Amino acid sequence: MRLTQWTDYTLRVLMYCxxxxxxxxxxxxxEVAEGYGISRSHLMKxxxxxxxxxxxxxxxxxxxxxxxxxxxxDINIGAVVRMTETDFNLVExxxxxxxxxxxxxxxxxxxxxxxxxxxxxxxxxxxxxxxxVPSGPALAAAPRGGxxxxxxxxxxxxxx
Amino acid sequence: MRLTQWTDYTLRVLMYCxxxxxxxxxxxxxEVAEGYGISRSHLMKxxxxxxxxxxxxxxxxxxxxxxxxxxxxDINIGAVVRMTETDFNLVExxxxxxxxxxxxxxxxxxxxxxxxxxxxxxxxxxxxxxxxVPSGPALAAAPRGGxxxxxxxxxxxxxx
Numbered sequence: 001m002r003l004t005q006w007t008d009y010t011l012r013v014l015m016y017c018x019x020x021x022x023x024x025x026x027x028x029x030x031e032v033a034e035g036y037g038i039s040r041s042h043l044m045k046x047x048x049x050x051x052x053x054x055x056x057x058x059x060x061x062x063x064x065x066x067x068x069x070x071x072x073x074d075i076n077i078g079a080v081v082r083m084t085e086t087d088f089n090l091v092e093x094x095x096x097x098x099x100x101x102x103x104x105x106x107x108x109x110x111x112x113x114x115x116x117x118x119x120x121x122x123x124x125x126x127x128x129x130x131x132x133v134p135s136g137p138a139l140a141a142a143p144r145g146g147x148x149x150x151x152x153x154x155x156x157x158x159x160x
Numbered sequence: 161m162r163l164t165q166w167t168d169y170t171l172r173v174l175m176y177c178x179x180x181x182x183x184x185x186x187x188x189x190x191e192v193a194e195g196y197g198i199s200r201s202h203l204m205k206x207x208x209x210x211x212x213x214x215x216x217x218x219x220x221x222x223x224x225x226x227x228x229x230x231x232x233x234d235i236n237i238g239a240v241v242r243m244t245e246t247d248f249n250l251v252e253x254x255x256x257x258x259x260x261x262x263x264x265x266x267x268x269x270x271x272x273x274x275x276x277x278x279x280x281x282x283x284x285x286x287x288x289x290x291x292x293v294p295s296g297p298a299l300a301a302a303p304r305g306g307x308x309x310x311x312x313x314x315x316x317x318x319x320x
Contacts (some may be wrong), residue, residue, distance in 0.1 A: 011269060027248070077272065108292045109171060112237065113163070116283035123276035132268045 007084040009046050011132075012036055014080065017056065019133040020071035027063030053083065063145030072133065163204065167244040169206050172196055173294075174240065178232035178294040186225030213243065232293065238285030 016032050025099040029047060033040045047066055055075060058066045068075070178194050189207060193200045207226055210216040215235060218226045228235070 015269065109175065112284065112287050112292065116280045119283045120276045120280040124272065124278040127272050132272065 001005070004085060005042075006046065007081055008037055009036075009038060009042060010080060010084045011052065012038075013043065013046055014068070014072075014075065014129050014150070015057065015133050017068045018075075018129045021068060021072060025063070026059060026067050027104060028065045028136075033064075037157070050132060055080075072130035073128050076128040077127040077129065078121050078123075080129075083122065094121065163241070164245060165202075165316065167241055169196075169198060169202060170210065170240060170244045171237070172198075172234065173206055173210065174215065174228070174289050175292050176234075177217065177228045178225060178235075178289045181232060183226060185223070186219060186227050191225075217239075228289075232290035233288050235289040236282075236285060237287040237289065237292070238281050240289075241284055242281065250269045 013032055016025050016035060020027050029040055029043050032038075033043055047056060047058065051058050051066070054069055056066045057069045058064070171193055176195060177187050180187050189200055189203050192198075193203050207216060207218065211218050211226070214229055216230045217225045218224070
């Protein structure tokens with residue numbers, strides 16, 4: 001049982017931006033890619049989607065990057081996961097197009113798994129992006145003039 | 161977010177056996193394969209595992225098949241899913257061997273997703289196999305002398 005890589009990376013992009021809120025320079029894709037050790041091209045698609053959904057504001061060109069459009073405390077994690085996880089068909093018979101099971105119209109498995117999934121999401125509905133990261137600007141300044149020193153460091157001493 | 165096909169089929173084998181409890185002939189793999197439209201070879205591995213775990217009793221030869229080893233009301237669905245779902249690494253950073261994220265030691269995502277997964281499983285812990293199927297022997301008699309008539313039919317009139 002796994003969340004998709006898309007959800008995983010979406011949450012990380014948002015967490016990175018939340019952890020750097022208040023920093024002068026906006027966050028760059030290169031910085032996030034290096035911080036998490038994941039591909040730039042994958043991240044670009046995620047940032048594009050988050051921007052289209054009004055969660056990130058992006059600016060182009062030198063000195064550009066991305067910032068959260070709303071305070072982290074206003075971004076609900078349950079809502080983000082509902083948006084990024086498109087496949088909540090926990091078992092084959094949830095999907096009427098591919099269902100081969102001749103018993104499904106009588107079966108109670110679907111409603112039981114549906115309730116379990118609601119319990120999962122309800123737990124996430126109680127969490128905001130702000131709950132996932134240390135409070136205040138917690139990441140060191142973005143690198144200038146290159147990415148070689150772009151390793152992310154949490155500022156020591158801040159609560160985690 | 162999906163359960164594995166292994167879990168899906170395991171639950172269906174158990175449900176089929178529960179729905180035919182009290183029937184004279186034990187359930188055959190061919191019958192289950194036809195009932196759900198899934199492969200015999202896949203089912204055989206699942207039945208073997210369920211037998212090794214003390215949930216199914218199997219008998220070989222003509223007239224052989226499988227039966228539940230315990231009453232359906234004693235088989236907990238949460239316990240079955242914990243047994244069949246081996247990958248509860250909801251996101252990459254749950255797996256220390258493959259984790260690339262440099263922030264994971266400070267991150268609260270893991271504990272939040274872990275709590276959500278506990279809520280999911282807790283819901284299933286409240287359900288037994290008996291809750292998933294109509295009470296009493298609900299499936300028509302197994303086919304004799306071949307599989308051509310082996311389509312599963314719930315006996316009309318029984319509660320579903």
